[in-house]
Amino acid sequence: MSDTEKPATPVAATAAAVAAEPSKKLTKKEKKALEFRNKSKGKETPVEQSTTEEPDKKRKLEADAPAEGEKKKRKTRRGKKGKGNANATGGPRFLLFVGNLPYDINQAELMAHFAASKPDRIRIRTEKGIAFLEFDGEGGEIQHRMEVALRMHRSTLRNRKINVELTVGGGGNSKDRLEKIKTKNDTLEIKRRERIMAEKKAEREKTIQDQKKVKQMALEGNGNIHPSRLKLLGK
Structure with missing residues (x-):
């Protein structure tokens, strides 16, 4: 060693040894030595964290991932703005209420x-003894299907006279909704x-x-035939 060369300080020697060794868990003393060395070079870099922290961080990310995935899946399933579509095709849906x-x-009986x-679907509320008929689509065809269903009002099912009425979507018992339902069904009753x-x-x-036809046949020479028989022949 020449006279001009100065022996390395203990801190510098420690820092050099740490830099030369492969990445491992650093002691408190080694961390301070590395920080000192970085400061002396004019740039400060963060001390490398213990390699034992990496597996813990990875496990935490893996544990959090399913919860985030489930949240995203729920949002997608509900659709735009969390409201969902009227039906699978995105078209309008019409409901009829069935009571009593x-x-x-069960589904098969209805x-x-x-x-x-x-009906495209039937939703049953057995605890209340009611159901909803659902019709998808629009135009004259769906109106005809609903008219056919509405004509089943007061029809007999298991010795019960059931009610088939118009309703509006949205649920709840708000005053506005109940008023709409009442208006629709009052109009429906008049049409019925x-x-x-x-x-x-x-x-x-x-x-x-039919009676005129029977009399006409009798006048034409069928007077010997019983009127009830003539009536059958006239059909």
Whole structure:
């Protein structure tokens, strides 16, 4: 060693030894030595953390990942703004209320009872004895299906006269919603009465026409045939 060279200080020697060795857990003394060395070079770098902390950090990230995934999945399932779609196709959905059902009614029985109207889905609330018929789509075809279902009002299911009425979506018993339901069903009841009156009138007219036909056949030389028989022949 020349006279001009100065022996390395203990701190510098320790820092050099730490830098030369591969990454390992540092003691408090070694950390201070490395910090001193970095300061002397004019740039301060953070002391390397213990390698034993890395597995702990990785395990924490893995533990948190499922919870974040579940949250994201729930948001996606609910759809835009968390409201979801009206139905699977994104089109409008129409509901009919069915009441006064037996409490043990099942899906198959209701589907069979309303087979002519072909509802897309039936949601049953057995604890209340009610159900909702759901119709997807729009246009004249869906209106016809709903009309067919509404004509099942006061029909008999297991010796019970069930109610089939219009309703509105949204749920709850707010004053505005109940008023809308009442208005719709009042209008529906008026139409029902008009339809029943029209059907009875058509039936009376048919009976009158049948009676005229029987009398006409009797006048044409069939007087020896019983009127009831003539009526059957006239159909």
